[in-house]
Amino acid sequence: MPSLVSGRIGDRKPCPRQGDWYARNMYIQGSEQNKYHVAHYGHPSKFGYKDIIPLWKAEKWDPEKLMALYKKVGAKYFVSMGTHHDNFFLWNSSLHRWNAVQMGPHKDVVGIWQKEAKKNGLKFGVSEHLGASYTWYQPSHNADTSGAYKGVPYDANDPAYADLYHPKAKADDRGWYTTDPEWQLTWYKSIKELVDTYHPDLLYSDGGFPFGDIGRDMLANFYNGNVAYNNGQLTAVYNCKQPSQGMWVQDLERGVQDSISAYPWQTDTSIGDWFYRTGQTYKSGTDIIRMLVDIVSKNGNLLINIVQTPEGDLEPDMLNTLDEIGKWTAANGEGIYGSRPWKKFGERPENAVKVKSDNFNEDRMKYTAEDIRFTCNGNKLYAFLLDTPTSDIRIKSLGKSSAINIKKIRSVKLLGSKEKIQWQQEADALVIKKPLNLPAWKVSGFRIELAD
Structure with missing residues (x-):
C-alpha cells in the first residue's frame, strides 16, 4: 500500500509519485528523488x-472492490503492508504516533484489508520492513555537502522527530539490521503488537532472519499465538530471505529457484515498481503467468505486488495485466492450485543458459515454447508450455522409453479448450499435434491423465 498521495495544494503537487525508497533518497544530495523534492x-x-506523510489521503481507495478483483484474478492469500522502512505504521498502533489512523488517511489500513480478505475467503498476511528502518533512515541525519545549504542539518536532527527518523546511529552501525539493542526491542514490541492484534496467517520480514534471540522471541510469539488462535493447530507461515530447514518459508525477492526445493518457498515480485512512480511500465499478464508456472513447478508460491496509485486505485495498464492473469487462471488453475511438483520441474531447450537460484534473477529468465513445466495432482500430470508452439509439441520426459514416467498415458486435454487433441506416445517423447485453435494466452496447459 503506497504511503504517499497525489493531488494539488494550490499550485503545488503534494505527492512525489517518485517510486520506492523516497523517504531515504530525498535526503541523499544529488539523487533524482532529492532533486525532485527540492x-x-x-x-x-x-x-x-x-511533512509528506500528512498529505496522503487515499481518497479513491476501495478495498472491498479491490479484494473482490484480486479474488477473481486467482489470489488465494493477500498480504497487506504493515510498515515499510519509512517507519510509518499502517495499523492502529498504541505504541507509535506515526500511523495511518492518526495521520494521512485516518484509516486502519491493515484492519480493513484483513476484514476484506477474510470476507473473500483469502488467507491474510502482513509484511514488515521495520527491521531495516533504523539504518535505512540514517541519511536523514546528514546535511548537504555543497551548495547554498551546505552544512545545514536535515530535519531528522530535530529530537522532536526521533520517533520517526530514529536517533543517529553509531559510525560502525551501517548494516541492513542495526546492532542497537534498544531499537531491536522497539522492533520486537511493534511486531508483537501487529501480530497480536490482527492474527495474520502469514508474516513477512524484508531481509534475513532478524536480530538473533530477539527475532526468535518474535517468531515464537507469532507461532504460539497462531496455535492458540487456531485451536491448537499451527497454520502460520513466516517468510524471510534466508533459507532454513523448515523453520520458516524462504522468500526470494524478484527471483526464482533453479530446481525443485525440498521445502516450500516463495517469490515476491511486483508488476511494476514497488511503489507508484510516474511513467513506470508494468509486467504483462504473460510475464506473471510464466513466473507463476515456473515457480509452482519447483514447489514455490508467487506473491505479487499490485501497484496502486497514491490515491488508492489502479491504472488501466495494471487492470489489463490483472484481467489477463484472471482469464488464464480461470482456465488453467486446476494445474496450479492444490498441485504438487512432479518428479522433475520440466524441460528446457538444450542451449538454455542456466540461471542459479537467487534474488533479483527474474530478468535473466528467458522462456520459449521449448520450456515445459510440470505439476501434478493425483493421476493428473500437467504440462505447461511457456510460449506459443509453432509446431507439434514433443515432451521427452513422457516417451515410452523414458526412465521418469513409468505409467501409461490415458488422455491429453488442452486446458481452456474443447478441441479434441491428437497425440501419440512414441519411444522418445509424447508427441502432441499442434492444436488448430490455441487459447488467446501464450502459456498453454495440457492435462495428461495417467493410469493408476
Whole structure:
C-alpha cells in the first residue's frame, strides 16, 4: 500500500509519485528523488518526510472492490503492508504516533484489508520492513555537502522527530539490521503488537532472519499465538530471505529457484515498481503467468505486488495485466492450485543458459515454447508450455522409453479448450499435434491423465 498521495495544494503537487525508497533518497544530495523534492517542496532541512506523510489521503481507495478483483484474478492469500522502512505504521498502533489512523488517511489500513480478505475467503498476511528502518533512515541525519545549504542539518536532527527518523546511529552501525539493542526491542514490541492484534496467517520480514534471540522471541510469539488462535493447530507461515530447514518459508525477492526445493518457498515480485512512480511500465499478464508456472513447478508460491496509485486505485495498464492473469487462471488453475511438483520441474531447450537460484534473477529468465513445466495432482500430470508452439509439441520426459514416467498415458486435454487433441506416445517423447485453435494466452496447459 503506497504511503504517499497525489493531488494539488494550490499550485503545488503534494505527492512525489517518485517510486520506492523516497523517504531515504530525498535526503541523499544529488539523487533524482532529492532533486525532485527540492524542486517541488524545498530543502529537506525545512520540508522533510514528516511533512509528506500528512498529505496522503487515499481518497479513491476501495478495498472491498479491490479484494473482490484480486479474488477473481486467482489470489488465494493477500498480504497487506504493515510498515515499510519509512517507519510509518499502517495499523492502529498504541505504541507509535506515526500511523495511518492518526495521520494521512485516518484509516486502519491493515484492519480493513484483513476484514476484506477474510470476507473473500483469502488467507491474510502482513509484511514488515521495520527491521531495516533504523539504518535505512540514517541519511536523514546528514546535511548537504555543497551548495547554498551546505552544512545545514536535515530535519531528522530535530529530537522532536526521533520517533520517526530514529536517533543517529553509531559510525560502525551501517548494516541492513542495526546492532542497537534498544531499537531491536522497539522492533520486537511493534511486531508483537501487529501480530497480536490482527492474527495474520502469514508474516513477512524484508531481509534475513532478524536480530538473533530477539527475532526468535518474535517468531515464537507469532507461532504460539497462531496455535492458540487456531485451536491448537499451527497454520502460520513466516517468510524471510534466508533459507532454513523448515523453520520458516524462504522468500526470494524478484527471483526464482533453479530446481525443485525440498521445502516450500516463495517469490515476491511486483508488476511494476514497488511503489507508484510516474511513467513506470508494468509486467504483462504473460510475464506473471510464466513466473507463476515456473515457480509452482519447483514447489514455490508467487506473491505479487499490485501497484496502486497514491490515491488508492489502479491504472488501466495494471487492470489489463490483472484481467489477463484472471482469464488464464480461470482456465488453467486446476494445474496450479492444490498441485504438487512432479518428479522433475520440466524441460528446457538444450542451449538454455542456466540461471542459479537467487534474488533479483527474474530478468535473466528467458522462456520459449521449448520450456515445459510440470505439476501434478493425483493421476493428473500437467504440462505447461511457456510460449506459443509453432509446431507439434514433443515432451521427452513422457516417451515410452523414458526412465521418469513409468505409467501409461490415458488422455491429453488442452486446458481452456474443447478441441479434441491428437497425440501419440512414441519411444522418445509424447508427441502432441499442434492444436488448430490455441487459447488467446501464450502459456498453454495440457492435462495428461495417467493410469493408476
